[in-house]
Amino acid sequence: MSELSMDWVKAEAARARHKERSAIFAAAAGHPRGLLDSVRRRLIVMVLFALAPIAGLNFIQGALQLAAAQQEARQRLLQHAQADASTLEKAFASAENVLRALQNVADVREGGPSCPAILHGAVLSLPFASNISVLNANGTLVCSALPLSARNVAGESWWQQTRRGNSFVLSNRVFSRAARTEVLVGVLPLREPDGRFTGAVTLSIDVAWLEGLLRRETPANQGVVSLFSASGEELLSNARPLSAVLFAGQTMAPPQAGRPPALREAQDAVGRGFTFATAPLGRDDLVAAFALPTDRLFRWTVLTVAASFALPTLIVVVSLVGLWLAVDRIVLQWLLYLRRVTAVYAQGHYGFRPTRIDAAPSEFRALGHAVENMALAVRERDAKLRQGLAEKSALVREIHHRIKNSLQIVVSLISLYGSGVRGEDRRRFDQLRTRVNTLALVHRILYEAAEGSQVRLSELLSELAGLLECACERPVRISVEAEDAPLPMDMAVPLALMVVEIVLDLAAGGQDEAPMGRATALTLAGVVTEGRLFLRVGAAGLQPARSGAGDLAQGFAGQLGGTLSHGADSGRTVVSGDFPCRP
Numbered sequence: 001m002s003e004l005s006m007d008w009v010k011a012e013a014a015r016a017r018h019k020e021r022s023a024i025f026a027a028a029a030g031h032p033r034g035l036l037d038s039v040r041r042r043l044i045v046m047v048l049f050a051l052a053p054i055a056g057l058n059f060i061q062g063a064l065q066l067a068a069a070q071q072e073a074r075q076r077l078l079q080h081a082q083a084d085a086s087t088l089e090k091a092f093a094s095a096e097n098v099l100r101a102l103q104n105v106a107d108v109r110e111g112g113p114s115c116p117a118i119l120h121g122a123v124l125s126l127p128f129a130s131n132i133s134v135l136n137a138n139g140t141l142v143c144s145a146l147p148l149s150a151r152n153v154a155g156e157s158w159w160q161q162t163r164r165g166n167s168f169v170l171s172n173r174v175f176s177r178a179a180r181t182e183v184l185v186g187v188l189p190l191r192e193p194d195g196r197f198t199g200a201v202t203l204s205i206d207v208a209w210l211e212g213l214l215r216r217e218t219p220a221n222q223g224v225v226s227l228f229s230a231s232g233e234e235l236l237s238n239a240r241p242l243s244a245v246l247f248a249g250q251t252m253a254p255p256q257a258g259r260p261p262a263l264r265e266a267q268d269a270v271g272r273g274f275t276f277a278t279a280p281l282g283r284d285d286l287v288a289a290f291a292l293p294t295d296r297l298f299r300w301t302v303l304t305v306a307a308s309f310a311l312p313t314l315i316v317v318v319s320l321v322g323l324w325l326a327v328d329r330i331v332l333q334w335l336l337y338l339r340r341v342t343a344v345y346a347q348g349h350y351g352f353r354p355t356r357i358d359a360a361p362s363e364f365r366a367l368g369h370a371v372e373n374m375a376l377a378v379r380e381r382d383a384k385l386r387q388g389l390a391e392k393s394a395l396v397r398e399i400h401h402r403i404k405n406s407l408q409i410v411v412s413l414i415s416l417y418g419s420g421v422r423g424e425d426r427r428r429f430d431q432l433r434t435r436v437n438t439l440a441l442v443h444r445i446l447y448e449a450a451e452g453s454q455v456r457l458s459e460l461l462s463e464l465a466g467l468l469e470c471a472c473e474r475p476v477r478i479s480v481e482a483e484d485a486p487l488p489m490d491m492a493v494p495l496a497l498m499v500v501e502i503v504l505d506l507a508a509g510g511q512d513e514a515p516m517g518r519a520t521a522l523t524l525a526g527v528v529t530e531g532r533l534f535l536r537v538g539a540a541g542l543q544p545a546r547s548g549a550g551d552l553a554q555g556f557a558g559q560l561g562g563t564l565s566h567g568a569d570s571g572r573t574v575v576s577g578d579f580p581c582r583p
Contacts, residue, residue, distance in 0.1 A: 062308030077277035111142035130179035230285035498556035
């Protein structure tokens with residue numbers, strides 16, 4: 001054989017061994033019986049229980065950080081709103097102080113000739129003032145820093161509020177014809193010592209100047225600040241188009257006493273979210289509102305809180321993944337390998353060596369060596385048992401052989417002593433020799449059997465048929481219809497003797513009009529099914545002799561644990577029996 005052919009043969013042999021080993025390994029696979037019937041799953045549950053308090057604390061910490069961040073954002077917005085309110089309050093306080101100073105000037109109170117000049121000088125000294133005027137008790141203009149035609153303001157809402165009070169009053173946003181711009185009118189009532197209302201001093205505060213002040217203090221890119229009246233009308237803003245959209249429909253009531261101001265939400269024209277807070281100005285129920293984009297306000301807060309929530313989740317996920325891989329690499333792969341090794345040993349391949357176990361941890365190496373030592377011990381014990389069984393089988397075969405030889409000697413002696421006997425005694429000698437020959441035949445079959453404790457039914461009946469065709473007094477032809485079923489050794493002798501007695505009894509009986517010189521047909525049928533042996537002996541035209549042989553057949557049937565029955569089937573005499581047959 002060439003070298004190439006030899007390599008091909010070795011490769012085919014290696015593939016065959018690999019296929020066989022894979023089949024053995026696959027047969028060793030198992031499945032968990034329940035949800036927690038697994039080392040990996042139980043460890044995962046234990047780790048989850050161990051990490052649950054840590055994760056819970058992190059979640060609580062994240063919630064506390066979120067609450068603290070919201071409080072910090074509220075304080076931040078409030079500080080901006082209060083700072084802007086303070087700036088406006090200073091401007092309004094300056095206007096009030098100027099008016100209080102002017103009300104003490106006699107020419108101003110009485111509208112004297114020097115009143116316009118005094119008022120004009122005051123306007124020039126105030127950057128936010130557009131005009132200063134004096135009104136009488138009826139709301140009619142008395143004098144003004146800027147030339148104005150006669151005008152009556154008795155119908156204005158702020159004038160009615162001025163008549164009822166003694167403090168400085170700030171009007172809503174109005175258009176000044178003298179200054180040709182929008183203004184806020186600050187009004188200080190004039191009263192006599194007896195409390196009689198005699199008029200008011202007004203100061204027009206330039207709205208453009210105030211909004212410029214707000215834009216300088218708080219640019220639009222750093223927040224949106226607005227001033228609202230008690231009725232909710234927007235008076236000032238550093239970004240009027242944006243504030244008009246943000247605060248549209250918002251109720252700008254001052255916060256209730258004793259309660260922290262709440263953060264509110266609003267959206268601009270493009271849907272961007274803003275968060276704002278309000279702060280009272282301290283006069284006339286004016287409210288300052290300050291708004292910041294929500295994403296800018298909570299940018300770092302969201303990251304911090306998200307990290308507080310994501311960190312324990314990440315720890316749990318990483319821990320579970322690491323545990324899964326660790327259990328698989330450190331524990332489960334070696335358990336599976338050892339289970340497959342034991343499956344290989346269970347198939348009788350004791351020469352297999354688990355070489356992969358050398359790479360396992362020390363505990364599994366010790367277990368693998370213990371399994372290997374156990375396999376070696378089982379191999380040695382199996383060899384001893386096989387050797388003992390072989391010796392026992394050889395001894396049993398030898399016993400059967402010697403019994404067969406001894407019975408053949410007995411048959412020879414019977415033939416020797418019966419050669420000179422005639423008549424009925426010669427017939428009895430022949431039957432005795434047939435029975436002893438039957439015993440010798442059974443022991444010969446047992447000696448030649450591949451399995452020392454079993455006899456094949458078809459083989460036994462075939463051998464008996466050959467023996468009985470020569471032993472019967474009349475010519476018979478016996479056909480056998482039996483399956484190749486194994487029989488226990490203890491059934492062989494009584495079964496063979498029972499069949500011999502039945503056939504001899506039938507052959508010794510009468511015959512119904514059978515042609516002279518023709519052999520009588522007999523049938524031996526046997527089948528083993530569901531742990532029972534069914535035997536049937538049929539003969540055409542023969543009747544049992546009803547002699548002592550029938551009693552012997554019934555006795556052997558009793559040893560087999562059954563009974564015999566006689567009957568007829570289509571002109572044939574039938575003897576049948578049913579016997580238990582253990583595996």
